[in-house]
Amino acid sequence: MNDDRIRDLVIIGGGPAGLAAGIYAARARLDTLLIEKLGQGGQILLTDWIENYPGFPDGVSGFELADLFGKQATKFGLEILNGEVLGLKLEGKTKIIDLGNQSIRCKSIIIATGASPSRLGVEGEDSFTGKGVSFCATCDGPFYREKVVAVVGGGNSAVEEALFLTKFASKVYIIHRRDELRATKILQERAFNNPKIEIIWDTVVVKIEGDNAGVNNLKIKNVKTEEISDLSVDGVFIFVGTIPNTGYVPEEIERNSRGFLITNENMETSVPGIFAAGDVRAKLLRQIVTAVGDGATAAFAAELYIQNEYHS
Amino acid sequence: MGEEKVLEVSDSNFATEVLESNIPVLVDFWAAWCGPCRAIAPVVAELAEEYKDKIKVFKCNVDENPRTPAEYGIRAIPTLILFKDGKVAHQITGAVSKNQIVEVIDKFV
Numbered sequence: 001m002n003d004d005r006i007r008d009l010v011i012i013g014g015g016p017a018g019l020a021a022g023i024y025a026a027r028a029r030l031d032t033l034l035i036e037k038l039g040q041g042g043q044i045l046l047t048d049w050i051e052n053y054p055g056f057p058d059g060v061s062g063f064e065l066a067d068l069f070g071k072q073a074t075k076f077g078l079e080i081l082n083g084e085v086l087g088l089k090l091e092g093k094t095k096i097i098d099l100g101n102q103s104i105r106c107k108s109i110i111i112a113t114g115a116s117p118s119r120l121g122v123e124g125e126d127s128f129t130g131k132g133v134s135f136c137a138t139c140d141g142p143f144y145r146e147k148v149v150a151v152v153g154g155g156n157s158a159v160e161e162a163l164f165l166t167k168f169a170s171k172v173y174i175i176h177r178r179d180e181l182r183a184t185k186i187l188q189e190r191a192f193n194n195p196k197i198e199i200i201w202d203t204v205v206v207k208i209e210g211d212n213a214g215v216n217n218l219k220i221k222n223v224k225t226e227e228i229s230d231l232s233v234d235g236v237f238i239f240v241g242t243i244p245n246t247g248y249v250p251e252e253i254e255r256n257s258r259g260f261l262i263t264n265e266n267m268e269t270s271v272p273g274i275f276a277a278g279d280v281r282a283k284l285l286r287q288i289v290t291a292v293g294d295g296a297t298a299a300f301a302a303e304l305y306i307q308n309e310y311h312s
Numbered sequence: 313m314g315e316e317k318v319l320e321v322s323d324s325n326f327a328t329e330v331l332e333s334n335i336p337v338l339v340d341f342w343a344a345w346c347g348p349c350r351a352i353a354p355v356v357a358e359l360a361e362e363y364k365d366k367i368k369v370f371k372c373n374v375d376e377n378p379r380t381p382a383e384y385g386i387r388a389i390p391t392l393i394l395f396k397d398g399k400v401a402h403q404i405t406g407a408v409s410k411n412q413i414v415e416v417i418d419k420f421v
Contacts, residue, residue, distance in 0.1 A: 037409045038351035045347025062347055082354060084409045100411070130388040130405030139346045143387045214387055235387065 007031045007106040009302050010097055012085050013245075015042020016288045017278025018112035019069040019078075020295030021302075026076035028303050033104065034073070035097070037084040041066025042114050043279070044288060048138045048164050053288050062138070065288070085113075085248045088274075093309060095273060098248075107310060108273045108302040111249060111261060112295065115242035115279040115286070120152065124208030124215075125238075132215025132235045133208060137161035140235070146170045147234035150218060152205055158239035159183035159191050165237065166196040173231065174199045177223060200231075208236060244280045256282040267298035273305050318353075318360050321370035323379040329370065331398040336420050337368045338413075341391045343375050348407035349390040355410045356392075359417070366421045367394075396420050 009025050011018045014036030025032040044050070047062035056065075074080065087098040088109065097104045117135040119125055125133055134140040137151075141164060149169045151162040154176035160183075165172045174181075174191065179201045181188050191197050200220065206228065207219040218231045244260045254262045254270040260282035267275040277294035279286045321329050321339065330337045340356045342349035353371075360369035374381045374389060384393060384400065392404040394416060402416045 037355075038348075038407055039354050041347065041351065045351050047347075063350070066347075082358070082410075084411055130391060130403070131385060132387060134388055135406070136346075136348060136388075139348055139390075140388045142343070142345065212385075214385065 005105065006094060007033055007104065008306055009033075009108045009110065009299070010035060010095070010104060010106040011110045011112055012097070013042065013112035013114055013278070013280070014038075014040040014070075014080065015112060015114050015278060015291065016044060016069060017114070017280075017291035017295040017298075018042070018110065019073045020292035021110045021112060021277055021299040022073040022078040022080075022295075023076060024296045024299035025302065026073065026078040028299065030299075030303060030306070032078060033106075034078055034080045035083050035085055035099070035104075036080060037082070040070040040080070044069075046136050046138055047160075050288065087248050088250055090271070093273065107306050109275065110267075110295070110298045110302060111246075111253075111269070111274065111276040111280055112278045112291075112298075113245040113280050115244045115260075117238065118241045118243050120205060120238055120240060122205055122207055124210065128208055128210055128215050131213075132210055134235060134237045135239075137164050137237050140237075141165050141168045144169045144235050148232065149173070149235040149237060150175050150205075150231060150233045151237045151239060152176075153239035153241075154178060154181040154183065155239065155241070156183045156187060159187040161237055161239055162197055163187070163190055163194065166194055169196065172197050173233070175203050175205060175218075175220060175231075176201060177204050178202065205236070242279065242286070246280060258282075265297075266301040267294055268301060268305075273302075273309065275302055318357050318369055318371050321372050321377075321380075323377040326372070326377075326380050329368070330395050333368055333395070335367055336394055336396045336401065336417070337370065338363075338417065339393050339395065340369070340371045341374050341381055341386055341389050341393070342371055343373060343389055346389050352390050352392075352407040355413065358410065359413060363417060363421070367417060394420055 008030040009032045011034040022034045044062040051059040083099045148171045150173040152175045202224045209217040221228045261276040275298040277298040278291035394402045
């Protein structure tokens with residue numbers, strides 16, 4: 001099916017940035033379509049409990065917040081399509097989105113496909129994924145009741161997930177390559193005060209080992225002494241940053257050295273009419289609260305772009 | 313949206329519904345507390361509809377049915393397993409895209 005209709009705006013990605021953009025675009029009465037390959041919510045669905053999103057003094061679950069965002073967007077008439085974008089191309093000013101079985105034409109695009117967990121890149125990581133190697137504590141934590149697990153990383157996600165895992169595991173090691181955590185102070189305080197958590201400083205994982213039943217050992221290396229030792233664990237949870245989901249984004253859209261899309265403060269990428277919002281963008285702080293701000297700005301900037309390019 | 317169309321399989325009928333099936337069976341191991349399981353549910357429902365008569369599609373709740381996931385060494389969800397002739401033909405861990413699942417199914421139908 002190839003529609004001749006040219007939409008005002010297509011938002012790619014249904015996480016906080018995309019849904020916030022959708023709320024603003026729908027209220028601006030732009031002819032908008034949001035495309036999401038899975039269910040709505042993005043990475044918030046990986047989060048057990050969100051304590052730092054304003055308006056929820058007692059916190060809110062990732063599920064509930066995702067539902068609320070979705071409800072609010074569809075209430076104003078945002079149209080949502082389940083599909084996976086395979087590529088984008090330009091035909092003059094018109095942008096064409098390739099969905100495999102159909103293509104969609106539009107005047108502007110907001111890229112809001114977020115980021116996925118980075119891998120460590122060590123031996124055993126791929127072969128034991130789902131068998132002791134995990135990238136989602138809220139998904140897999142309950143399989144580790146009374147077991148020993150390690151969390152790799154020292155940022156907010158790593159420490160939050162380590163704290164979450166103490167609900168199930170008997171012991172949680174945090175393996176961090178530096179001698180201090182990057183996580184926000186309140187999370188550090190909780191980790192230091194939790195008797196189940198032990199932090200192994202200045203250390204990296206060099207190999208993940210196991211047998212048919214799954215992971216049973218980590219080879220770890222102290223980066224200061226170069227000493228290699230064994231750490232017996234039943235599982236390892238990896239939170240060492242993210243990589244942007246940009247496989248379908250054409251080369252001409254500028255990226256930084258880590259692959260995140262470069263925008264100005266109005267969320268404009270290097271290609272006019274294509275905007276980026278949320279975790280996919282090169283930015284200082286990747287949080288729900290900054291993603292929704294990006295989404296709103298991108299929708300407003302897209303509206304201005306359409307006015308200037310098509311109606312003047 | 314369509315999620316309820318996917319039938320649940322349990323520890324007690326897993327052998328008859330899945331292992332003894334004469335067509336391939338896709339089982340979505342999930343739990344209520346797992347966000348990505350929720351994210352992938354509409355995709356699994358679409359596949360159940362699109363591959364009707366070619367494969368059977370079931371959901372298996374790992375909280376209510378501890379035996380089956382343990383038997384297949386499942387320690388992460390969502391896990392999708394495609395069974396053919398009573399054996400594991402392919403296993404996918406995590407909330408992957410529909411295209412990735414379609415690629416796997418098409419190899420076995």
